[in-house]
Amino acid sequence: MVEQQPRVVIAGASGFVGRHLRQALVDDGYEVVTVGRTGDAVWGNTLRIRALVDGAAVVVNMAGKSVDCRYGRRNRAEILRSRVDTTLELAEAIRTAEHPPPLWLNASTATIYRHADDRPQDEATGELGEGFSVSVARAWEAAFFGADLPRTRRVALRMAIVFGDGSALVPLLRLAQAGLGGPQLDGPWFPTPGRLRAGTYHHDRHTHGRQRFSWVHVDDVVGVVRFVRDHEEVTGPVNVSSPEPSDNRTVMATIRESVGRRFGLPTWRWMLELGAFAIRTESELVLKSRWVVPTRLLEAGYAFRHPDLRGALAGIIAERREHRG
Template sequence: MGDGRVVIGGSTGFIGRHLERKYRAEGREVVTISRTGADLGWADQAGIDAAVDGASLVVGLAGKSVSCRYTPANRALILSSRLDTTAALSTSIGRAAAPPRLWVNSSTATIYRHAEDRPQTEVDGELGTGFSVEVAKSWEKALFADDLPATRRVALRTAIVLGDGGVLGPLRALARMGLGGTQLDGRWPVTRARRAAGTAHFPGARGGRQRFSWIHVDDVTGIIDFLEQHPELDGPVNAATPHPVDNRAFMAAVRRALGVRFGPPTPRWMLEIGAFGIRTETELILKSRWVLPGRLTTAGYAFRHPDLDEALRASGLGT
């Protein structure tokens, strides 16, 4: 664990709430920034400047949820909400008389290509294409844009985060309704507009074999502690368990945790209709994300929840 003031940008989200509780419980001074419900708003650049000056750690987590339809308006907000808030933190760090030693900023494991053939690490991973990947690239570019020689910067390429809340809430509801089966890819019409916008998901892995890289929220907070203690780590860092599974195994583990014996497979056409109904995109469950934490493993980070079944129990899924 570190010490000194922590500034959390995007403090009202799933990870931000966990971090704020953790740091306050440890007795660290915490300053939160969010659109609402925080110490500071993003429009208060002077307030952010004062909070960052003398802080030991800045964590940037802000950004509109990608669980929405990728309309032109939503795409613009997904991008601007990440770039504008990252720029605000970068500006404050650049102005600080006593800049923070470490700035950890969110990125996403979705930056890598759809991978069925081999896992992606920071060293040999291949970046993908399409809207979500371009957002991730732009987000990381904003993190490293300014010359901040006194502040180490880490782009935390985070996999799907498990914990009490977040993605597991909808999955619990689906499984208990008997819809917790394997999510199957397949053919689906792609419009010219979606192709041009880079928001289309083209058919990939069959039989629910798309990879599912995940991490428990306790390990996200543990990794940030680890980064404070390991000044040799900077640049991109994959935040994902060393034991990814595929969609078939993940959904089976969800059913086991809930005591649900059976869940019929859900074909692509049903997923598309359901995604439209709840205003989200099938890419979030059909893209094969196969990511390993190469740099963390080499540096000696010990995962608190490396096993999926245990991680789901620790998330309170069966309660």
């Protein structure tokens, strides 16, 4: 008798992290099915989604619109909807399944913590922040943990900025190669009433390029998913971030070193705001100080494959050159 493959359901498998997870879990011997705008089930077809999660070994949700955009009204609504509504739909499918999955991992974000340049933020002592991005993260986790799912262990992956070939690292590499790989410097900028009401205005903290920068290698995101799968004691929010966070000035210097550029012009706040408007993104993504540490993972025994920034960047750049070659 042929033994049936255990099934994993991945929502948001077309994104950068989702693609890596899908391949890793296929390599682990799982049957991987997907939920998204296309795939084995599409959002809105809750009956089909329930059929997929019923009897699954693991559900992983990485769905959500990219935050690399301008936070206008329409994009704000879609950023929130694409996280909360998809999480609620999965929760309903799992709640009504005859054989609900024993484990559900849901993406979250390390941005949920406040701007921190005084001390690191972990799961036990970290302080949640304020503003639009934090309100989205709060609503996302509320949707995830709010449902009554007594037979399903839930873990929220509060991910820092993920590095890898094709990730958010790519535009930083391009800046360095163009000679613009200096620190991003905070400073005064005029607020508008609309941005103040929406919570999208970044207040100047005079960080001088020392705003903390928490990051994680995509290999460790995959490693954490496997680790959580195998350690039933891990539940609730988990920070997925290198145990050696850096700061903006050091990150940019390390990137310049990795691509062979000795110098990089700094970018002042006014330049960032004009540039962010031109390329349709937000300055908060580089100016907020994110100082996050993975206390729960370390205490549970997870060993990071890429804890060191310099080594992680060297490996990613070598991989990029191999692919391009």
